[in-house]
Each structure stands twice: as structure tokens, then as C-alpha cells.
Amino acid sequence: MNPTIQLEQQYLVHAYNRAPFVFTDGEGVWLQDDAGNRYLDLVAGIAVNALGYGDAELVQVMQAAASKPLHYSNLYHSQPMAQLAARLVQVTPFAERIHFQNSGTECNEAAIKFARKWARSHFGEGKTDIIAFSGAFHGRTMGALAATPRPKYQDPFRPLMPGVRLAEFNDPDSLAATIDDHVCAVIVEPVQGEGGIHPATPAFMSALRELCHRHNALLILDEVQCGVGRTGTFWAHETYGIMPDILCAAKPLAAGLPIGAVLTSGRVAEAIHPGDHGTTFAGGPFVTAVANVVVERVSQPAFLRHVSETGAYFQEKLQEINSPHIIEVRGKGLMLGVQLDMPTAPIIQAGYQHGLLLLNAGADVLRLIPPLIISRDEVDIAVERLTAILTKSA
Numbered sequence: 426m427n428p429t430i431q432l433e434q435q436y437l438v439h440a441y442n443r444a445p446f447v448f449t450d451g452e453g454v455w456l457q458d459d460a461g462n463r464y465l466d467l468v469a470g471i472a473v474n475a476l477g478y479g480d481a482e483l484v485q486v487m488q489a490a491a492s493k494p495l496h497y498s499n500l501y502h503s504q505p506m507a508q509l510a511a512r513l514v515q516v517t518p519f520a521e522r523i524h525f526q527n528s529g530t531e532c533n534e535a536a537i538k539f540a541r542k543w544a545r546s547h548f549g550e551g552k553t554d555i556i557a558f559s560g561a562f563h564g565r566t567m568g569a570l571a572a573t574p575r576p577k578y579q580d581p582f583r584p585l586m587p588g589v590r591l592a593e594f595n596d597p598d599s600l601a602a603t604i605d606d607h608v609c610a611v612i613v614e615p616v617q618g619e620g621g622i623h624p625a626t627p628a629f630m631s632a633l634r635e636l637c638h639r640h641n642a643l644l645i646l647d648e649v650q651c652g653v654g655r656t657g658t659f660w661a662h663e664t665y666g667i668m669p670d671i672l673c674a675a676k677p678l679a680a681g682l683p684i685g686a687v688l689t690s691g692r693v694a695e696a697i698h699p700g701d702h703g704t705t706f707a708g709g710p711f712v713t714a715v716a717n718v719v720v721e722r723v724s725q726p727a728f729l730r731h732v733s734e735t736g737a738y739f740q741e742k743l744q745e746i747n748s749p750h751i752i753e754v755r756g757k758g759l760m761l762g763v764q765l766d767m768p769t770a771p772i773i774q775a776g777y778q779h780g781l782l783l784l785n786a787g788a789d790v791l792r793l794i795p796p797l798i799i800s801r802d803e804v805d806i807a808v809e810r811l812t813a814i815l816t817k818s819a
């Protein structure tokens with residue numbers, strides 16, 4: 426057995442099923458294992474590696490940042506953090522202030538706390554409930570987990586955080602029947618990721634905004650997976666013509682380093698005071714120096730155009746695959762889902778034999794979330810390999 430795999434099997438908690446090889450290198454959208462096999466990456470570390478592997482500018486910025494203090498905590502000011510906050514506000518019309526975190530889950534926890542604090546400071550006690558939706562994924566800690574209605578994730582860990590109500594995704598009537606004045610926030614992914622790559626409908630997003638206004642509830646957008654260029658606009662919600670009160674971003678923001686950012690409107694930020702919420706590592710100078718590069722690069726119109734054009738091309742090519750196993754191709758930009766009539770597990774396994782990294786979203790949806798720098802030629806290679814797999818699989 427591969428010695429790395431042997432060590433992991435002996436010493437790691439068995440909380441993951443990992444692929445049967447060990448990566449040692451990567452370039453662009455390609456990863457290489459320790460036996461020299463190359464894989465075209467349609468996973469990007471789960472929608473993280475937007476700029477791919479070995480990006481020269483990132484390497485240079487990291488080398489410079491590595492020779493300075495890596496961490497000094499939120500007790501002190503930090504130039505790269507201040508610059509990143511300003512940059513995020515500049516590219517986000519509704520946002521006036523930023524609070525940094527270390528992951529997507531932590532952002533959602535912070536958003537829930539901010540919403541409760543905001544509601545308490547304006548309306549007193551009793552306005553503490555959160556609405557989440559069927560198919561949602563917001564993370565695995567106790568608050569975010571309560572808003573992630575999947576029995577497999579929730580049941581072994583009950584009791585969950587109280588005060589979370591569920592409504593049907595993409596069903597304005599269900600939300601209207603669920604919301605009232607005791608709700609302080611509604612949390613939604615503009616494009617559901619883990620739940621199977623389901624974009625929200627424009628009518629649903631408009632209804633969300635309107636119902637939140639009517640009941641003095643904050644609209645929290647979880648753009649941890651669909652944000653930062655993934656769908657072809659910097660934020661996924663931009664195409665809906667609505668603005669949230671809070672937005673959570675994470676995954677690609679620092680090119681593979683752990684980061685999260687909670688973007689808030691001014692009225693939400695006003696409710697938060699020193700000591701209300703905090704973390705040791707978040708917003709550190711190394712990680713924010715890197716994130717500045719990501720935001721600067723991804724927010725360029727030409728970069729976003731590349732994502733939407735390459736995504737549309739990818740979607741078109743997927744639709745041309747003549748396989749009885751494909752029921753539907755859906756998604757936005759480079760966040761694509763292929764609904765199959767069979768489990769994804771054997772397809773993902775077959776991908777490894779064909780040098781193609783694939784991911785699922787639920788049991789029967791293939792999730793294609795490559796580095797955003799993928800070229801048309803690389804899309805062609807991916808589609809060719811996927812076609813070979815999907816037309817062969819029984």
C-alpha cells in the first residue's frame with residue numbers, strides 16, 4: 426500500500442473516504458499524483474482553487490508575505506486585512522463593513538449571531554428565529570447544522586440549535602407561510618451547491634427580499650460556494666437584482682488558504698460592538714495578502730466574462746453528450762450539475778481511471794466546479810473523458 430495512505434489509515438479519524446492516490450503536484454487545472462498520473466481537476470478542492478495551481482502572481486505574493494509576521498491576531502491593526510475589507514466593499518454594492526472568519530461555516534455562525542444581535546437591539550426579546558430551506562447546506566457546526574436539513578448530517582448530533590424553521594426552496598408560498606415577525610433572518614444559497622446545483626428562481630429571490638422587508642428580517646445570502654466569480658458574476662445574487670443584508674463568502678477567497686468573510690450592510694454592522702464576536706486567526710496578514718490578489722483578479726470584467734463564456738460552452742457540450750444516464754444539465758457559469766439516473770459513485774471512480782476528478786452533489790448529481798481559469802480546450806478534454814465514461818457505464 427502507498428505509505429502515505431497507510432499512515433493516514435492508521436492515524437487519522439476515519440471521517441472521510443479519500444480517493445486512492447496521493448497528490449504531489451499541480452499546474453493550472455491539472456493535479457499530479459506520486460506515481461506521475463495527471464488528473465484534469467473538475468473539483469478545485471471543492472470550489473476553492475479558482476486560480477488553479479502554481480499561479481505565478483500568487484506564489485510571488487505568498488513568498489513576500491511569508492517573510493513577514495504570519496500572525497499577530499485581531500488585537501492589532503493589519504494593512505492587508507484593511508485593504509481586503511476595502512476591496513470587498515468596493516466590489517459589493519450593498520456591503521459597508523466586513524468581519525473576517527476562517528471558513529464558510531464560521532461565516533454562517535457569525536451571520537446568525539449578527540442577525541440575533543441586530544434584532545434584539547432593535548426589537549427586544551422574541552425575534553430570534555431563522556428560516557432555512559430544503560436542500561440547503563450551511564455547514565456542520567451546531568448553528569449552521571441546524572440550518573442544514575439533512576438527516577444524515579443532523580440526526581447523530583441532536584439536539585440541534587433551536588429556533589430554525591424550514592421552508593421549501595424556490596417556493597415563495599412556503600416562505601410566506603413560514604415567516605412572521607419572530608423571524609430575525611432568512612438564510613439561502615442563491616445557487617444550492619451540496620443540495621444538487623439548484624439555482625434559485627428570480628421570483629423566489631424577489632419574494633425573499635420582499636418578505637424579509639415586510640417582517641423586518643435580515644436576508645443572509647450564503648455565497649460560500651457560488652460566490653467570488655463561480656457563476657460568472659462576482660456574486661451570484663447580482664443577476665437577481667436584489668441586495669442582501671449579510672453575505673457570507675469563503676472557499677475561493679484566499680486561493681486555498683482558510684478564510685471567510687461576512688459582508689454586512691451598515692445597519693447590521695452598527696449592532697455589533699467589540700467583544701460581541703471574534704476569533705484568533707481570522708483576517709491574518711498572510712491569508713489576506715493572498716485574498717487581495719484573488720479579489721483583484723476575479724473581479725476583472727474580462728475574468729468574469731471568461732467564466733460565463735466558458736461555463737456556457739461547458740454546459741452546451743455537456744448537453745450534447747448522448748448518454749441514457751443524463752437526465753438534466755443545469756447550473757450557472759462554472760457551477761454545473763449533471764443529473765444522472767444512477768448513483769454518481771461509479772462514475773467518480775471511473776473518472777480516476779480516465780484522469781478526471783469529479784465530485785457529487787447528493788447521490789445522483791455530478792457537480793462540476795473546476796478552477797475558474799479552465800480553458801475551452803480543457804473543457805473539451807473533460808467532456809471527451811466524461812463522454813467515454815457515461816456512454817460506457819451500464
Ligand SMILES: Cc1ncc(COP(=O)(O)O)c(C=O)c1O
Pocket residue numbers: 471528529530531533562563564565614618619647648649650651675676
Ligand atoms: C453553501 C455552503 N455554505 C457553507 C459551507 C461550509 O463551508 P466550510 O466547509 O468552509 O466551513 C459550504 C461548504 O461546502 C457551502 O457549500
